[in-house]
Amino acid sequence: MRRLKIVVVVADGLGDRPVPELGMRTPLELVDFSPVADLLSRSAVGLWDPIRPGVRPGSDTAHLALFGVDPINNYPGRGPFEAIGAGASLRPGDVAFRGNLATVSDEMVVIDRRAGRVIPEAKQLVEYLNQNIGEIEGVRVEVYHATEHRVAVVFRGPGLSDAVSDTDPHSEGVRVLESRPLADDEAARRTARVVNAFTKRVAELLRDCPLNARREERGAPPVNAILLRGAGKMVRYPRFSERGELDVARAVAISATALVKGVCALLGFEVVTPEGATGGIDSDLMSKARAAVEFYRRGYDLIYVHVKGADAASHDGNPYAKVDMIERTLRVLSYIADNVDLEDVVISFLGDHTTPVTVRDHTSDPVPVAVYAPGILTDGFSRLTEKEARRGSLGRLRSVELFGTLMDYAGRIEKFGA
C-alpha cells in the first residue's frame, strides 16, 4: 500500500450556531473560502464528534481522540491536564490536582474560595511557594499558575495514588478539609498525608509572605491557602512509534498553546512553536504554515498545525474576530496545499471542538471536517460551513474514527482481521 503524508490543520473552536449579530448566520457562513475552494471541492466533508454526541469536549480530550486515543477509557481527570496546560511536564505516576488560591481564617475556615479572583501577583506567589516548599516525605511538589485564582499542583514521587479526597470543601464558611485515603492501601494513605502536609506548609509559607502584606495594604484579601480538588494520576500514552497498528515514525505538532503542546508531546509528537506564533489572535500564522511545509519536505509522516485564534475569539463572544481568524487559518491551509505534492498527501481541516460565540464555551455540537486525499470520493462543496458539513458524505464520525480514516487514506494502518 502506498504511504502518504498526513497534514492536519485545526482551527480551534471552529463550529458555531446561528449568531443574532450576524442575522442568524454562523461565522463560517461569512467566511471567504476562495483560497481553499479547489481543495475543498476535491474533499469529502462531514461532521466529527470529538468524544461522542452529547459530550462537551475539553481541548485535551478532543486532541487525544483526534490522534487516535479513546479519551473515555484513557483520561486521568482534569488535574494532570490542567497542570500540562499551565506548562508542567508530567511523568506517568505523577498525581496532580486542580487548585484554587484562597483566603482562609487563622482557624483554616474558608473566607473566599478565590481570594478575590483577580490576583495580579499570582505568578510571584506561586514562584515563592515553589522556591520554599521543599520536599514532603520524599515527594516533590510543584505549583503551576493557570489563570486568575486557578492553579495546578503536581506531586511527584514513588508510591503515590489519586484515590484521595479533596481538601477544597467547595463552599465558604467551613474549614479546609483533610484529604482522606479513598482506597485501603499504603499509596492512598501516603498521598493523603503528603497532601495534608502540603496544605499546612502552604499556610505557613503564605502567612509570612511579603506579597500578602502588600495585598492587604490595598485592601485585597490575602492569598493564604491552596484548596485542592480532582486528583488524577498521570497515565502513559503509547507514542505513535509504539502503536503496532500504525506506521507513523515521525510526527510534528506546530502549536503555541501549552495544553495542546503538552498533549501532543505525550502522544509522541515533536512539538514546535515557530517564532511569532503566540496562540492569540495576533499570532503570526504564516510562520506555522512555513514550518509545516518545512517538516513536510524533511519527510515527516504526520504534520499537525494547531491555530488557537478562532477559539479565543469565540470565548470573547466576537463573531467578526472569529471570521477573521478562520480566514487567516484558511490561508495557512491554502499555503500548505500549494506547497506539497497533492498526490502524496492526505489533508484534513477541522475544529477540535465547537465553541459557539453565543455560548462562549465548548459545546457538544459536532465540528465540520474536510478530508482531502488522492482518489477520495468527493462531495464537491467549495465551502465548509456547518450546512455543507451536515450534508457531507463522511456523515457523523465519532472520537477515534476520524484518525483511523485519515490513517487509512494515507495507507498507514493495519487491517483488523485476516
Added chain:
Amino acid sequence: MRRLKIVVVVADGLGDRPVPELGMRTPLELVDFSPVADLLSRSAVGLWDPIRPGVRPGSDTAHLALFGVDPINNYPGRGPFEAIGAGASLRPGDVAFRGNLATVSDEMVVIDRRAGRVIPEAKQLVEYLNQNIGEIEGVRVEVYHATEHRVAVVFRGPGLSDAVSDTDPHSEGVRVLESRPLADDEAARRTARVVNAFTKRVAELLRDCPLNARREERGAPPVNAILLRGAGKMVRYPRFSERGELDVARAVAISATALVKGVCALLGFEVVTPEGATGGIDSDLMSKARAAVEFYRRGYDLIYVHVKGADAASHDGNPYAKVDMIERTLRVLSYIADNVDLEDVVISFLGDHTTPVTVRDHTSDPVPVAVYAPGILTDGFSRLTEKEARRGSLGRLRSVELFGTLMDYAGRIEKFGA
C-alpha cells in the same frame, strides 16, 4: 452558561414501516403536522437508536438511555423490570424473575407452560398466593400479575443473588427444574434454596385453591405452578441530583404506564399521573399537557411527558388508530410550546422505540426525533415523518447521546476535559 428548561414529549412506538393498508405509506405520512409545523421548522431533526442499531429496545432500556443511563452496562435483566411494569416498587438488592402461571402434573411434569394462556382469574390467583405464601428463610416473596399467564416474582431479603438457574424447563413433558446456584457463594446457594421452596409452596397452595376447582369445572387447565426464568438483581441508579456532571435539580415524569413510571422513579423523577390519563387510547392527553405546563411554571428543570397510545395502536396493528394517537400527541406538544417561553426551553419530540403496525412489536428501526432549542441550527422541515428524520442534520444518534445533546443545549452538562 445560561440554563434552560427541558421538555421531552414521547409518542411511544412512534416510528413505523410502510403499511400496505395505507398504500405503503407510514402512519406518520398521514399525520396532520400543522399544529407543530412552526416548532418543527425551528428544530433540528434526525434519528435515534435507543440502544444501538440492530438492537430491539424494551420500553425500560429505551427509557434508561433516553435519560442518560447506558442500558447495556446497567441493566439487571428483565425480571426486575417486568416486576416494575406490573406495579412493584423494587429496592436495590431485590431479586426478581419473570414467571409463567403453568399447569403441571402431580409429579411436577409440565403439561402447559401457559395454563391455557387466557386466565381470567389470574389477578385473584396471585392475590391468593400473596396472602398465603409467607416468608421463606426470612425472605419476603411477592407475585405480580402482568398479562395473561405472565407474572413477575420478587424475592426481598438480605444476602440474595441472581446467580441462580431457571425453574422453567422451557418445554413441556419434562419436570419443573430445581434452581441451582450458578456461583460458588452462600448468596447463590441461599437464593436457590428459597426459589425451590417457593416452587414447592406455590404447588401446595394452588392444589387446594378454590379458584382452580372452578377452572376445572369449565374444562380449563388448572393453574398449579409458577415457572421462573431470568433472575435479575435490582441495581441502584444514580438520581439526577447525584449525577455530578448534570445540573438537574427537579424533574417530573408525567405518565400513566407502570413500567415507564417505575423506570422514571428509579432515575429520580417525581412521577405524576394526571386525572383522566389512562395510558390507553382513551387517555385524556390534554390533562398531561396542562400538567407539563404547570410543572414548567413551578420551575422544574426537566419535564417528561409520556403518551402510550401510539404504541398500543401499533401492538393492535391498527394504523388509523396510530395516526389518530400521534395527532393527539402533537396537540399536547403544541399546547406546551404555546405555553412556555421558547427562549427559555429545549423541547424534544420523539418515540421511545419504533413499533411498526405491520410487526406489532418493538423493532430496532431508529425513531424520528426533533430537537428545538433557541439558536439551534435548524433543518427547516415542517413535518417529521421517517423521511425527514433520515435527512435531518442530527444524523443518527445512539443511546445516551441524545440525552447529552439535550442537556448541552440546555446548558446543564459539564465539560469532559480541560
